[in-house]
Amino acid sequence: MIRSSIWKRRTVAGLLATTLLAACAGGQGGLNPNGKGSPMKLAARAASSGDYETAAVLYRQAFEANPRSTDALVGLGRSYAGMGQYSRGEQALVQATSRKPSDPDVLLELARVQLAGGKPQAALANLDKAVARAPRNLPVVTARGIALDRLSRHKEAQAQYRAGLKVDPTDFALLSNLGLSLGLSGQTGEGIAILSELARDGSANPKTRGNLALVYGLAGKDREAAGVLQRDLSSAQIQQNLAYYHELRTLLRAGKPIGNLQ
DSSP states (O other): OOOOSSOOOOOSSOOOOOOOOSTTTSSSSOOOTTSTTOHHHHHHHHHHTTOHHHHHHHHHHHHHHOTTOHHHHHHHHHHHHHTTOHHHHHHHHHHHHHHSTTOHHHHHHHHHHHHHTTOHHHHHHHHHHHHHHOTTOHHHHHHHHHHHHHTTOHHHHHHHHHHHHHHOTTOHHHHHHHHHHHHHTTOHHHHHHHHHHHTTSTTOOHHHHHHHHHHHHHTTOHHHHHHHHTTTSOHHHHHHHHHHHHHHHHHHHTTOOOGGGO
């Protein structure tokens, strides 16, 4: 995990530079909700490019045009979360789940926003429902493990990840979270073995390397942690991370939970 100037919770997705909606939102006398230029399709395109502000405007248009659309509510909730507006995102997704209370994908979206907003217990309650309906849905399984880790229930989290790995033994997200969970529970050697292999994968990103660095730090291997972080951080940021790892290591050795500090 990467820490910059001060420790913050990681947002669901970083808010990238946004552009104001011009041709899409005005001047055309309303858009055909099912056509090529429909708000839903344009919103999905905006969200996929990281422009969550524009996506939220378009999903709101789609919902106002069709208040029965659960998909518009889900997109709206995801877009608000992308802007860091977790309460608004949660409200939209709660409304969506009231319409589809047993839909594992909708429950997953709500849980993701709750996790990002610092509500792991609420997220776990929704993920319990989702995994009961779809026990082989790997994104649901992964998210449930993350919720358990955030509650410092690491053994349960690891059992959840391993259950998912029985479905797909090579799933990157499951392996990555398992490696981190092992580190958070003090099993740093096994966590490092998993994460160091993933860090060499083409799918690895700064989060993958940050997780590996964190587990190195929990193991007291500051030199190795710094080496991993060099690719993504400045020297000053690396020193800040190493200091933070030392704090976590102290808590871990004292037997205190650190899952909620991720």
